[in-house]
Amino acid sequence: MxxxxxxxxxxxxxxxxxxxxxxxxxxxxxxxxxxxxxxxxxxxxxxxxxxxxxxxxxxxxxxxxxxxxxxxxxxxxxxxxxxxxxxxxxxxxxxxxxxxxxxxxxxxxxxxxxxxxxxxxxxxxxxxxxxxxxxxxxxxxxxxxxxxxxxxxxxxxxxxxxxxxxxxxxxxxxxxxxxxxxxxxxxxxxxxxxxxxxxxxxxxxxxxxxxxxxxxxxxxxxxxxxxxxxxxxxxxxxxxxxxxxxxxxxxxxxxxxxxxxxxxxxxxxxxxxxxxxxxxxxxxxxxxxxxxxxxxxxxxxxxxxxxxxxxxxxxxxxxxxxxxxxxxxxxxxxxEAVEPASPGPVSYAHGRGRVSFRDVSFGYEPGHDVIHDIDLEIAPGESVAIVGATGSGKSTLFGLLTRLYELDHGSIALDGIDIRELPLEELRHRVSLVAQDPFLFHGTVLDNVLLGAPERSREDALAAAREIGLDEVVAGFARGLDEPVAERGKNLSAGERQLLAFARVLVLEPEVLLLDEATANVDTHTEELLQAAVRRLMAGRTSLIIAHRLSTVRRADRIVVLHEGRVVEQGPHEELLGLRGVYWRLHRLQYGE
Ligand SMILES: Nc1ncnc2c1ncn2[C@@H]1O[C@H](COP(=O)(O)OP(=O)(O)OP(=O)(O)O)[C@@H](O)[C@H]1O
Ligand SMILES: [Mg+2]
CATH class of the missing domain: 1.20.1560.10 (ABC transporter type 1, transmembrane domain)
Incomplete structure (x- = not known):
């Protein structure tokens, strides 16, 4: 044949x-x-x-x-x-x-x-x-x-x-x-x-x-x-x-x-x-x-x-x-092999969102690791800003934590349980990701807000929108929550797409928030909206944020600096600046301070 x-x-x-x-x-x-x-x-x-x-x-x-x-x-x-x-x-x-x-x-x-x-x-x-x-x-x-x-x-x-x-x-x-x-x-x-x-x-x-x-x-x-x-x-x-x-x-x-x-x-x-x-x-x-x-x-x-x-x-x-x-x-x-079958339902009382990376290494191509020996312990409710040059492996860390990609070496645990032992559904319900470039689907604003929880009501969607500040945007739409969203959200602005992606995650009330902050420049007003939304999202939950905005970085309890797939520095803002190392250089380049 x-x-x-x-x-x-x-x-x-x-x-x-x-x-x-x-x-x-x-x-x-x-x-x-x-x-x-x-x-x-x-x-x-x-x-x-x-x-x-x-x-x-x-x-x-x-x-x-x-x-x-x-x-x-x-x-x-x-x-x-x-x-x-x-x-x-x-x-x-x-x-x-x-x-x-x-x-x-x-x-x-x-x-x-x-x-x-x-x-x-x-x-x-x-x-x-x-x-x-x-x-x-x-x-x-x-x-x-x-x-x-x-x-x-x-x-x-x-x-x-x-x-x-x-x-x-x-x-x-x-x-x-x-x-x-x-x-x-x-x-x-x-x-x-x-x-x-x-x-x-x-x-x-x-x-x-x-x-x-x-x-x-x-x-x-x-x-x-x-x-x-x-x-x-x-x-x-x-x-x-x-x-x-x-x-x-x-x-x-x-x-x-x-x-x-x-x-x-x-x-x-x-x-x-x-x-x-x-x-x-x-x-x-x-x-x-x-x-x-x-x-x-x-x-x-x-x-x-x-x-x-x-x-x-x-x-x-x-x-x-x-x-x-x-x-x-x-x-x-x-x-083609599908995602590894989820293990049977584990009796898992909801924890509080402790995340531990142990000795984690990973490469997209065999023999070419982009993440090397990462050890990180993130306490429940702690907010961690991850910074590093482009290509340093920040988004990859998120891909590993959500099991979009399987680890090659080491382990990641959520509240002490290896994520490979958690049913995928449960893992992704408890750990939510706002990607760098949010993907919206053809439908309405409401459909997109309730993407992960279609059983929730319109009121829930509205409440989430209000908390995030999306309601202000929605009010400007002729059809409000029922405003049509084009394929990939092409008819919305970058800032609007971001806010919508935030609301989509807030509806899920995850314990751990992963936020890959967009670098897109938005106007000051939207910027304020986004900042407030991020604050609201982070409140009371463990959050890992790939931060590009100085304000986000400063607000975090701890800053983790990645360089070529390794954690090279970590600590609070002032302390890291004092080291005059990678963070200091990044900071100077990015914010010119
Ligand atoms: N799907 C993929 N397949 C193969 N290689 C990839 C893939 N995604 C990322 N990489 C490579 O892995 C490395 C880390 O990428 P990653 O996306 O984690 O960087 P990043 O720190 O998030 O960068 P940025 O700040 O630009 O978003 C890069 O060298 C990149 O080329
Ligand atoms: Mg990235």
């Missing part, structure tokens, strides 16, 4: 075909009642298609040739009509039922994949382009559905048709069947030759499409920056290149498909000629092996119908190939 993906690890190795089938059967198994129905209609349809030439043959030989248009003829004619209607009903029912089975299976699979994605660790998202991940849940799942509905199931109907048609023709005339069957190997060879080309072209096309999606996703999200830096032309050119790649790949696959259908058409005409030639000879010869007009007609008709599924089989093979590639990718994604 051809894995187009260049993803490392599991995806490159790929699951075995057997694993793939077992998994796929599991996906469709819940739909087996529908599948059975579909198969029934499929067989009825095949039966009808087989009966039609047979009926016409009888009409010709028994009635038309002799000019005997009697009741028998009308009987055959009406049967033909009935069979045609039944064929139509069967075709419709089969498609409807199989499609429904496919869509239902697909729906479940999509939910399953999404559920899995939601449990993947931060590390996974660091290395996976968003566009590609979205593709797994949309296009790949769809390819799988197509493989099921228009590929696998209908193939069965085709096979039944082919086998029975050969059997019927054999029963009519063995030598004639033998000679027309000579065409079949030719068709199979031609099909196989073209098919491998189609498959290659398809794989290339999917790769190109995935590239296009990834590119578009990034460019659209970063459009203001593209415009700001005057990169439109360059991006346009890049897009043009990728786009023409898609076009070339698409044309290549279409070209081979056209070759295939043209070749099939030609072979089909040859076959008709062959039947007329061979069969006509037999008819003229008369005697034992004589062929009637009706049989000649039936042969021509059967062979015409024979070529359709044969041609289809090769197209379906492509659909099947796409499906296999898609299932490999989906399976690889489902195979």
């Amino acid at each position: 051809t894995a187009v993906s260049t993803n490392a690890g599991r995806e490159a190795r790929g699951p075995s075909r057997r694993e793939l089938w077992r998994w796929f059967l599991n996906v469709v198994r819940p739909q087996r009642a529908l599948i059975r129905q579909g198969l029934f209609w499929l067989l009825v349809n095949a039966g009808c298609r087989l009966a039609q030439p047979w009926l016409v043959m009888h009409a010709i030989d028994d009635y038309l040739v002799g000019g005997k248009i009697g009741p028998g003829f009308w009987y055959v004619a009406w049967t033909f009509f009935g069979v045609s209607v039944l064929e139509m009903v069967a075709r419709y029912s089969q498609q409807a039922v199989i499609e429904r089975a496919g869509q239902r299976a697909l729906l479940r699979l999509r939910c399953q994949v999404f559920a899995h994605v939601q449990r993947l660790p931060a590390r996974y998202f660091d290395k996976s382009p968003t566009g590609r991940l979205v593709g797994r849940i949309t296009t790949d799942v769809e390819a799988l559905q197509e493989m099921f509905s228009s590929g696998m199931v209908t193939v069965l109907g085709d096979l039944v048709f082919l086998v029975v048609a050969v059997w019927l023709m054999l029963s009519l005339n063995v030598p004639l069947t033998g000679s027309v069957m000579l065409m079949v190997p030719v068709l199979v060879i031609v099909t196989m030759f073209v098919r491998t080309r189609v498959r290659g072209a398809y794989a290339a096309m999917r790769g190109r499409l995935s590239e296009l999606n990834g590119f578009l996703h990034e460019q659209v999200s970063g459009m203001p920056i593209v415009q700001m830096f005057g990169q439109e032309q360059r991006r346009q050119d890049e897009f043009g290149t990728i786009n023409s790649g898609v076009c070339t790949a698409q044309l290549r696959s279409v070209r081979w498909e056209s070759v295939l259908s043209a070749a099939t058409e030609l072979l089909s005409s040859f076959t008709t000629a062959l039947i007329v030639f061979v069969g006509g000879g037999m008819a003229i010869g008369g005697g034992e092996g004589a062929v009637t007009f009706g049989v000649l007609f039936a042969f021509v008709d059967y062979m015409q119908r024979f070529f359709v599924p044969l041609n289809d089989l090769s197209l379906k093979y492509t659909v099947l190939q796409n499906g296999v590639v898609a299932s490999e990718r989906i399976l690889a994604l489902l195979d």
